[in-house]
Amino acid sequence: MNIGILLKEGPYNHQASDTAYKFAEAAIKKGHTIDAVFFYNDGVNNSTGNMEPPQDDRHIGNRWVGLCQKNNVKMMVCIAAAKRRGINDDVLIDCGEITGLGNLTDIAIRNDRLVTFGD
Amino acid sequence: MEEFDDDEIVKKIMHVMRNAPHGTIYTYEGLEMILIMAAYDQDISVAFVDDGVYALKKGQDTAGIEVKGFAKTFLALDGYDVEKLYVDQVSLEERGLTEDDLVVDVEVISSAEIGKMMTEQDVVIQH
Amino acid sequence: MLHTINKSPFGSNSFETSSRFFQPGDPILFIEDGVYTVQADNKFSKILAEVQQNNPVYALSPDLDARGIGNIADGVTTIDYEGFVELVEEHQVNSWL
Numbered sequence: 001m002n003i004g005i006l007l008k009e010g011p012y013n014h015q016a017s018d019t020a021y022k023f024a025e026a027a028i029k030k031g032h033t034i035d036a037v038f039f040y041n042d043g044v045n046n047s048t049g050n051m052e053p054p055q056d057d058r059h060i061g062n063r064w065v066g067l068c069q070k071n072n073v074k075m076m077v078c079i080a081a082a083k084r085r086g087i088n089d090d091v092l093i094d095c096g097e098i099t100g101l102g103n104l105t106d107i108a109i110r111n112d113r114l115v116t117f118g119d
Numbered sequence: 120m121e122e123f124d125d126d127e128i129v130k131k132i133m134h135v136m137r138n139a140p141h142g143t144i145y146t147y148e149g150l151e152m153i154l155i156m157a158a159y160d161q162d163i164s165v166a167f168v169d170d171g172v173y174a175l176k177k178g179q180d181t182a183g184i185e186v187k188g189f190a191k192t193f194l195a196l197d198g199y200d201v202e203k204l205y206v207d208q209v210s211l212e213e214r215g216l217t218e219d220d221l222v223v224d225v226e227v228i229s230s231a232e233i234g235k236m237m238t239e240q241d242v243v244i245q246h
Numbered sequence: 247m248l249h250t251i252n253k254s255p256f257g258s259n260s261f262e263t264s265s266r267f268f269q270p271g272d273p274i275l276f277i278e279d280g281v282y283t284v285q286a287d288n289k290f291s292k293i294l295a296e297v298q299q300n301n302p303v304y305a306l307s308p309d310l311d312a313r314g315i316g317n318i319a320d321g322v323t324t325i326d327y328e329g330f331v332e333l334v335e336e337h338q339v340n341s342w343l
Contacts, residue, residue: 001335006244008145008343015278016252022308026327027334041148080151101155109128109161113334114242116341137263137343169263209266234267238247243340 003027004107005037008118010045011060012053017046020117021063028071035111036074037064038104040081041118047077049093061093068095076103130241131162136171137245141186146174149246150192157199164203164240165196166233167225171246172210175221193223205233248337252278255290264342265293270300273333275325277306284310286317294319306330 005024009016024034039046051061067073075095077087082098089098108114134153138145157163167175174190181188196204204225211217211227218227237243249272253260261283268274274297276283283290284305297303298321307324310316318324325333 003334019252019277022327023330023334027331030328030331032331032335040152041144081148101152102159104152105156105159105161108132108156108242109130109159113339114244115334115339116244116343118245118341118343135340168267169259207266210263230266234269237267237340238269238272238338240247240340241338243247243338245341245343 001032001113002035002111003032004035004111004114006104006107006114006116006118007037007039007043007046008041008116010042011051013042014119016043016117016119017060018058020115021060021067023115023117024067024073028067034067034071034073036076036103036107037067038076038078038107040078040104042085043118044077044082044085044087047075047082047093047096048087048091049096050091064096065094076107078104129160129162131164131239132156132242132244133164133166133237133240135166135168135243135245136174137169139170139173140179140189141181141184145246146171147187147189149244150189152244152246153196153201154192154199157196157201160200163201164205164236165201166205166207166236168207168210168230168233170210172206172214172216172221175206175223175225176216177220177222190222196223205236207233248273248275248333248339250275250277250339250341251280251283252276252341252343254279254282256282260342261290262293265297268297268301271302273302273304273337275304275306275330275333277309277330281305281309281313281315284318284322285315286319291319294322298322304329304333
């Protein structure tokens, strides 16, 4: 099954990013394809490459990069939401792609499921 | 993955507005999402539930808080062929509002009717 | 349609509102702070029991464990992320945020 993920909340402040990641990991383990994670609202803050959490905490940015590099999950960042919040290509995580809401529409259309996580 | 021609697929996508406007950005960015999706010729509907009904309230003047007002943008949805606007009757009544208090023509229907529509959707996105 | 609820019922009306929209047979999954809903003998146990008459109810066990919730209402099925994925295999998803 092909699944898209819409993530509407920032990292650390809310559990949404963690749940989305754990869900994606479990889906891939069961043989499903996660087509893309689309970051929207404060969710765009997941895509910044400058996160430095304490060493004993999980690194949410690196998790997304890992998912992208190991499992070819696209990491898409809404351009309008990103610009509002000062996120551009200079601060983006590896694999991050700033793109339009048209791509979210395509994700909704071409996948069997779109699963939303947020506050 | 299979190659799809997006033009041939029409999906039923429902947006559910659950938050009041201005206090958070969810309604405004939700509206931006609806406007883009509308350009893709999908079967789009919008349901206003809980504080989401406040997004449609007449008489909003955001000049004093210097936040962009967007209530009237809901009026423009019709021009994008987004004509299915549903308001949850209980949410409206709980807030002491009637259809006359809203900026745009909507269908005020029961939660059960909206719930039934939700089950018919390919995608539901809450804002 | 699978409904997920991620808010404590004590701080948000997500559970009470969403329950008006559930269709018979729709599975309900409590995640994140939503799992406080299924703690046994709380203020929402009665409405939860009413929901359970028409809908299967699940709660995400890692979220229950994280919050120290061991005593859960009768009839609630606990699942892990794999079980979450299995529900998504069977149903479209409506995440009540």
